[in-house]
Amino acid sequence: MTGSTPLMAETHHPRRTFEDLVTEGAFVPTEGWDFSWFEGRATEARPSWGYAVSMAERLGRADAVLDVQTGGGEVLEFALGRAGKVPRLAVATEGWPPNVAKATALLRPRGVAVVAALEDGPLPFADGAFDLVVSRHPVRPHWEEIARVLRPGGTYFAQHVGPGSVFELVEHFLGPQPQDVRGARHPDRERADAEAAGLEVVELRAERLRMEFHDIGAVVHFLRKVVWMVPGFTVETYQPQLRALHERIEAEGPFVAHSSRQLFEARRPAL
Template sequence: MTRTFDHLVAEAESVSVDGWDFSWLDGRATEQRPSWGYQQLMAARLARVHSALDIQTGGGEVLAGAGPLPRLTVATESWPPNIAKATRLLHPLGAVVVADADEPPLPFGDESFDLVTSRHPVTIWWDEIARVLGPGGTYLSQQVGPASVFELVEYFLGPQPEEVRRTRHPDDAAADAAGAGLDVVDLRSERLRTEFHDIGAVIYFLRKVIWMVPGFTVGQYRDRLRELHEQIEREGPFVAHTARFLIEARKKG
């Protein structure tokens, strides 16, 4: 039976958006995955080092799934609900979770880690990454690229200027890494098809990924949400495209 707009809205507003687990969207939204398999790459790097730092770990799900972890493994996170979730998940695996404001400096000494990782960081402080990496150490990160899911963003906010659409370009990341003294050894980018199958999936996504439509609330966008619900009911899934890039950079040994 087709669920009503009000039912879908109420359901999506009531569910928790803690952590970085998107399993609630199973069957309601789909997203192509990048071909490089970030978690597998992360696992391979973790297996070769003695110390690792995962920055902006979210709820710790990606790091936990990439184990076994090095003897010294630390994760940072700023959002209190995620700190609690990551602690519950990562402490039994031997990792320490550190509350950090995602502002420089990182709360670690120089050359503390062989490997620094981060999946979808919101901010990247390249000088700090270079500082805490030991000689020959590696930074591996999958990041959100330019104009990601902008079909959805612009549905609610209208056309965005070119400087906004170009934000988080992989070429800029590579230049910033080089500026911090790191050698970029891998840089890949892809645009991937994403489908939202009901309006509840859209609401959940925008509640969880809060920077897509800043200040998003159902109340503010209710009319626009209803129009999109009717469009999905009439035409099928709302299609957008996520932008992802992989960057691996190495500190001179």
């Protein structure tokens, strides 16, 4: 698919059984945000703004940067390589221990300190420590903490997951979701929350992007990796839904869903 990334280009595999596919998807390691395993098995169109490249441009001008919820550090590592320099101070936080280890191994050689910090806890840094805070797909942005650690005039630049993302898949497993769940992460709500924390919203863009799952193994791996989609997902618990979706893919072709992405740029007002 043009403009798509793994979750990458379609290839053809010999027909495999439901059991084989599910078993494979259940045992692939899930650490980090490397989605190369999905090549030939799932696709996701990319947002038009090119977040990692845009992040690199800002890193090239930054003095002190914080990457919140870095995952395995892959996006920051790419952006630093693209920028060709590391800011004077570069720090990343992550809450999941396997990702902390992976991010540390990837980012420490570049001079980035990785700090273990809970996703829902305060950021363990001084007020006004950073002129740039970045984040790709935070579970939830903690606007008060982001505003606190930014210097006056500093920028928050992030790509968020938007409302109803991949809900075609979510509702296959969980059934119809209430409107308050579907509307969570709405850009208007996020704008209001950022402004309530004292930030000025400079840019907010939203896009819905086509996704395709070509086999049930890709679905299993995706739900194990993106754990908030179907909380508590296991193959055993959702065996009937998995088998039904496998049969649908076999009969009709790829399962189509749509991700929701938001580009968010906000600034702490200068003194």
